[in-house]
Amino acid sequence: MDQKTRKTAPAKGVGRRKVITGLAAVGGAAMGSRLLPGYVPYIQAQSSEPIKIGFQVHRTGIGAAYGNWYDRTTTAAAKVINDAGGINGRPLEIITEDDGTDPKRGAEVVEKFATLHKADIVYGTLFSNVVIGSAPRAGELKIPYFVVSEGHHVASGGLNRYTLQPGITDVKSQVAAMAPWVAANLGKKVTMIFPDFAFGHDHRDFFTEAMAGQGGEVIETIAVPPTESAFFRYFPKIPRETEVLYHVMVGPAVLTFVKEMGEFYGDTRPEIFGFIDSLEAVDLNSPGLEFLDGTYFWEGHRRYAGDNPTAFELNYREKVGVDMNGASVDNARDVATYSHMFGCWETLHIIKAGMEAAGYQGPADRAKLIEAVEAMTDIPESEAHPQGAKVFNGKTHQTFGHQNITKVANRRLDLVHRTSIEDGLYPDEVDYTTQPL
């Protein structure tokens, strides 16, 4: 359905745009549609048929540590949804395929979901290159593709109308939200250390821009090759007047990085601020991380539950099987990728809400599902959204949420600041709703 027909025939849908602000309302609309005469028998006729969700997971390759936890969170969320009656009364079925964290294989997996498994949608991708490699196929096959990647690729306009990121904030927004606090509390002269690939460059560009807006300045940028395993030779490049050292290092070498940073600085160091990405799935009690004490981190979702977690948060931890320290309940050393995997939980719930709002019956309703999700705006904190409230931008297909800044103390992460959603907003770069469905 394109823009024109939608305008001229609003009665065809469920009248979404007017009705819905917020998830509760979305649920209400779904209930309403179910009460319409004619809908009921149809839904019941289909009720035994599961809704198939193709889960593209990084089981092998560089993303395997994340993939493991994405898998666990997805399984937990699907169970919760199924226990509560599924989607439109139909159970969810998660079909998993490994993409090897490889963009070429990713595209093939999307194809496999669409044509072989006859999945209703594809979901769950983390690594940006896999998202970008797979999205063209999803667009061509007109299968909704829900990514949980935190990359800026969706909101940058480079992808297509069938690709959405409703469950996790993108890196541009995360970085922009950090800058005011860093400039106000840590210092104005920043040196950045980041991996020499696209994700690191996004950090460099967005943070430099955001810092300039706060009267701060990035005085040096140090790009490190993605597979680097020794860092001592980079530290002498850090200018001595540096007030804040900003590091984001996705990769297994992070312990080395921290250790060598400690050896380099000893007791006299600038303020240090990092993105938790590199320490996801890494135990803060690991040897060599002593040096992180007193440094600050961005966390998308707080690994340590803190003093008064919400009921939603407790429920989420219990269902996924994570303890109050962000580790597996049955193995305290098995630390979760806590700052990202909530995106799986929340995205699945968005899919549920979207499908119910659209009165989703089968692949023929995929376009309706996209429109229903695009129509979402305010998403309140709830069991479905334990990380916090979000604002979804239907034009850019990107969600925006709260971010956390935590400080390492006694080998734990304590909250020092929680940003507002507004801190992370930036002007739209694309309007996907103008593209045909």
Place this chain on the structure above:
Amino acid sequence: MNGRLLDRALLLHLGVIAGLIVLQYWLPAYHHGIVARVLVLASFALGYNILFGYTGLLSLGHALFFGAGVYGAGMVMREFGWPASAALVSGILSAALVSLVVGFLALRTVGVAFMIVTLMFAQTGYLTSLLFNRYTRGDEGFVIPQAARAIGPFDLSDSTTRYFAALLLFAICLLIKLALVRSSTGRVLVSIRENEERSRMLGYNIFRYKLLALVISGAFAGAAGAMYALLFGYVGATFVSIQYSIFPLLWVLLGGAGTVLGPLVGTLLMFYLVDLTSGIAAASLLAVGVVLVILILWFPKGVLGAVRERALPWLP
């Protein structure tokens, strides 16, 4: 060519192409997509086989040529807005040029040194694609918009068109290769593989023949790379990574080095093997490894090599 235009070898290859045309109407959607991919990748393997199977040069750097095709097509579309047809040509020429330069240097070495030099050059290419991140978007890569992926009236993102585009590429590569291996040039290449010294003494300029084989091989790889980018819309550093140097070797070994159709068989088998095992954790690359070891131990000549030895000695 030796004049016998309608011999059984030629008929066999035309038959394979005809069979693939028929297949397109018959295959279910998923396998239709797979075969389209396999045909493009098999063209890559065909090119690899010219160098490895016929000339006896084992390159570990063909990702560089494939990548040159991918970027040669992708970059001109992204930066200069070239149409798809021009991008395809650009991809092929880039790869041919790169292989000419690499060949000029690398062919001064032989045996193991040649493998390592080509590996090093490919690694350089991979790192270069990361270095110019601002243009290439490095590891993340970029999308070629669907609207741009059309040649004349043919929308390359449409599944039937894509299948035929892939098949056309494959058929052209296959026939060029068949003509090459049956020409006198092809026989010189084989004689270099069998005994380089003797060929030299017979007065052939070995270096020039090797370079020719490498450039043709590189151009095939580039054509496949450019086509892959156009058909599937993604350009990224992964295509220059070391895996894409190993894959064609694997496909060719599996199908049969030194057979014209071997690469197709090998690519097809390997693709389905990976596809079937990828559902099991960690299994797909493990399968690749096991297949490699088994092949080299018991079937060093690959599927079609074994067929040729036992049943069809005339197989080119």
Place this chain on the structure above:
Amino acid sequence: MAAVLALTALGLSLVFGVMRVVNVAHGEFFMLGAVLAWWFANLVVGNPALGFLIALVGSPLVVGALALVADRLVLKRLDYNPEATIVATIGMLYILQQLALTFYGPDARPVVAPISFRVQFPWFGYSGYKLVVVAASAIVLLGVWVLLARTKIGLIMRATQYDRETAQAFGIRVDRVYAGVFALGAMLAAVAAVLIVPIQQAYYLMGQDPLLLSFIVVIVGGLGSLRGTVVAAIFIGMSDGIISVFFSPTLAKILATLLVAMVLVYRPQGLFGARDT
């Protein structure tokens, strides 16, 4: 860094020098050494130094035994044909890597250093453990040198390297020498890995970088030349650092890789290799 590099590269060089085969799975032996070090170190709770020592002995032994099996089952059957060996070891690379992923998992895991102190220089600090690594590597290198130059085993190895047929005619069991050399090469990689693990972490994809670096070192140093390998390792370990001061690190890697390719093109025997080996 250079010291560990020398150890890893030495293993590769030894295998290449004596057996004339390139072991692409060498980096995976390195990885396996590190992963096993983590496993051994965790057998002993409470005393990191003891765990580390067990790892230092146990890990190379296991890796060596595995290499021996690989040699018997695969390489020997291929009659050490150089090209077939490359393909087979690529296969082994994938097998080892994916098995490590399956049984060890995708996480990078640390091993506690047996000792830790920090040496403070005027401008920056330096870890004491790294100095220990350098010393330990030097001892192992010395040991290998003594083995090669002063013992009968070394003599046999060198004889095999020099002329396989003649060695065989003199009653040397060439296949046993090959198996031994292959295992020794793998063990050297494993020792290097155990030493480095407290600095880096054990991770299933960690084999790639040392493999490429070792290649570079072996080539620059001259294929099969022990002295050349050590000198080249130190040279490259240092120069990598120096180049990256002037250029961006990625550019530095490009230049280094190109340089090695060029060395191989114009001086195939390596910088230190003799022309006729």
